[in-house]
Amino acid sequence: MALTQSDDTKLEIRILVQERDEMADRSTNETFDASQLKNHTLAHKVYDAVVKTQSCQKHYETFCESTQIKNLQSKINYNFKDKLVLTRAFTHSSFVHEYNEEIKSYERLEFLGDSILGAYVSQELFKSFDNFSEGKLSKLKSALVNEDTLSELSMFLGLDTFVLRGKGELKEELTNSIKCDVFESLIGAVAVDSSLSDALNVLEGIIKLYEKESEKVFFSEQRLVMFDPKSTLQEYTMKNFGSLPKYEAMRVEDKFCVELWIEGQKKAEAINISKKAAMKEVALNFLNKNKEISKN
Template structure:
């Protein structure tokens, strides 16, 4: 855990908060009540992240209209962005997973990694206050704005333009499932090209899942 604290640039006074943030529900369930999952921390972390990012954008971009602020915030806090943060931190190797989730590749599962980032941010907030959480968000998330990574990734438009190079091509997005409580829904979408599956994606909204499905489809077409 010390190596993770060094990456975060923050040392916990209560190490139990960090342990909790890294405990997936599969591990908590197997402990038969001895451990608490990181779901509550993830709920709190989602709000903290959204507030800090919104506050930053509002203060630093007085010229941007509400729509642009919303799209920029969404690009910074989406699952794909949080997974990139998790990978920078090497968060997967620190996760506490149940045996089934471990054998099923849970350490690399995007939704688990993204949730863990939010849970860690909440743990830092509870342990050291909003200033400490803000520093980490600035370092790992808001820095992407400076790098020009806040522009919404419109993979659906890119896919449409790609397939329209040939006439008669028909794209269709299908919601194939959803899971999780209301405050933490996961949507699963598949995109078909002329009736054949081309890509699948997940997201915290149907729109985000469609974007991820389009991204997967673009990658598939590039390999052909």
């Protein structure tokens, strides 16, 4: 059956159409020269190509024929047969909304890539941590498959310079969330262009290259410490002093200053607009200063 739209969906569509039209209005009323933006990237060049030709056809040719995209394919050891899928992996919805043409954003590819990544990480953790319970494997998986780690991999491949965004978005710094999206959508794109097993191979290759060049172990228990420093610290103080660490938060203007106290002694402090983030930060600061704790 063809599902009908609920009121929420209708409202969402109305807002999106309105935003798109406003963007289109701005794009005809304003003169916009992407080359004037700092950090002029391939994405900006493509934006220029589209503006000049008033056609999206052009954007994908410019994109796929660039040296950077060729280098990326050589880096991930995979050559796309369907260049449209490759372009789509980097096409943000703001780009699609701005041009009312037959182009699609990366969201569906991201959906696919996300689950492929999940399967790959689960398998590697299963193999690497023989003695871990299911619960600990799940925790470590969360410490690996998250915005921080995936945007690190995304930056490692330089994917941030490829993200095709609309004019409004293009002026803003790329968020970690989008960096992470395009990493996942690239993996999804390989699966669509070829097969799930090729996507898994590409992923494996990327992780190996990352480990080699960064000299870091990707599937490392240390990630768990960094991801959840408060639990690590709590385990340390409980074991060594039989007490919990104390976090004291104070408002400092529009931010929070959080102090870490262990056994009546102030050990570290951190300032952040989010109290929760400041607590995590102060625990991490302390662990970083006392590296022997997380190695024990």
